[in-house]
Amino acid sequence: xxxxxxxxxxxxxxxxxxxxxxxxxxxxxxxxxxxxxxxxxxxxxxxxxxxxxxxxxxxxxxxxxxxxxxxxxxxxxxxxxxxxxxxxxxxxxxxxxxxxxxxxxxxxxxxxxxxxxxxxxxxxxxxxxxxxxxxxxxxxxxxxxxxxxxxxxxxxxxxxxxxxxxxxxxxxxxxxxxxxxxxxxxxxxxxxxxxxxxxxxxxxxxxxxxxxxxxxxxxxxxxxxxxxxxxxxxxxxxxxxxxxxxxxxxxxxxxxxxxxxxxxxxxxxxx
Numbered sequence: 001x002x003x004x005x006x007x008x009x010x011x012x013x014x015x016x017x018x019x020x021x022x023x024x025x026x027x028x029x030x031x032x033x034x035x036x037x038x039x040x041x042x043x044x045x046x047x048x049x050x051x052x053x054x055x056x057x058x059x060x061x062x063x064x065x066x067x068x069x070x071x072x073x074x075x076x077x078x079x080x081x082x083x084x085x086x087x088x089x090x091x092x093x094x095x096x097x098x099x100x101x102x103x104x105x106x107x108x109x110x111x112x113x114x115x116x117x118x119x120x121x122x123x124x125x126x127x128x129x130x131x132x133x134x135x136x137x138x139x140x141x142x143x144x145x146x147x148x149x150x151x152x153x154x155x156x157x158x159x160x161x162x163x164x165x166x167x168x169x170x171x172x173x174x175x176x177x178x179x180x181x182x183x184x185x186x187x188x189x190x191x192x193x194x195x196x197x198x199x200x201x202x203x204x205x206x207x208x209x210x211x212x213x214x215x216x217x218x219x220x221x222x223x224x225x226x227x228x229x230x231x232x233x234x235x236x237x238x239x240x241x242x243x244x245x246x247x248x249x250x251x252x253x254x255x256x257x258x259x260x261x262x263x264x265x266x267x268x269x270x271x
Contacts, residue, residue: 008265015258018251022074029068030056033225037063042241058243061233069225070248074255076226080141080219081206085199087145089152093195096156097183101164111157114150122147126209130218140219144209148202155198159191193270200266204259211252227252 021028031052040049040063048054057066095114099107117125129143163169164187172182213219214228222229227248234244 005265008262011258011262011265014254015262018074018255018258019078021071022078025068025071025075029065029071030054031065031068033064033068033072034223035064039063042237044241045243057247058241060230060244061237061241066230066243066247069230070227070251073220073225073227073230073248074251076137076220076224077207077210077228077252080137080144080210081203083141084144084148084206084210085202087141088148088202089195089199091146092149092152093156093188095149096153097160097187099153100157100160101179101183101187103161107157110153114153117147117150123209123212126213127216127218130213135213135218135221137220140210140213144206148206151198151202152195155194156191159194160187163187163190197263197267197270200259200263204256204263207252207256207259 037052037059040047040052040055040059041061043049043055043059043063045056045058045066046054047058055065055067057070060066060069095110099110125147126143129147130139133139133143169182169186172186177185210219210226211228211231214226215232217229217232219228220226230248231245231252234241234248237244
């Protein structure tokens with residue numbers, strides 16, 4: 001097996017570091033992300049307080065530690081991204097397998113449904129749905145998951161059509177293997193490669209969608225921290241408190257870029 005390029009190793013290291021920091025946020029965050037103090041509001045990075053200690057990245061408009069809120073915001077963003085990708089992957093792959101295996105009218109119905117959903121911009125569909133059912137963590141996961149499944153369905157459908165024509169699939173049918181066993185044991189493992197590439201790209205997109213919805217007030221609700229809500233609150237103080245938008249913006253940018261570049265590297269490697 002070929003060794004991973006240095007650039008991929010660096011990207012993996014950065015992404016792993018950010019994921020570890022988000023997972024360990026309750027233990028490594030220097031302050032309570034929800035603790036307010038108007039006497040400490042809009043303190044610049046490196047400020048210190050006798051009672052509460054050092055604020056590495058400064059404080060927000062309510063005197064809350066920005067570093068702690070960014071760490072907990074990453075935790076929320078990653079949780080939403082992972083769960084929404086899991087939902088969309090499960091729904092999309094299941095429908096794609098069924099369409100590619102049974103074909104005929106089943107494929108026609110499923111693929112026309114895919115075309116219908118894809119005709120509406122995903123972010124617009126997510127905004128409209130969240131606005132109707134209301135914001136919240138679980139609602140956000142379901143909305144994002146159920147608006148992004150068509151991409152998986154298309155990939156799974158095309159890959160299933162190719163694999164289903166292989167001789168070993170016909171041999172399995174002649175040996176008496178049922179449809180469920182063939183789909184689970186023979187087809188799904190052989191289409192996992194392209195689906196993994198799609199899921200990697202979708203992970204970064206889900207982080208952006210979550211941040212965008214939270215920025216609009218339709219995602220993670222205050223006072224719970226989220227990168228999008230931190231950016232939304234900080235936009236009012238861009239001129240006098242630049243750190244409120246710069247640091248969460250850098251975190252969001254770095255994670256999404258790393259995920260997208262890793263997705264490209266993974267695609268090239270699998271090809």
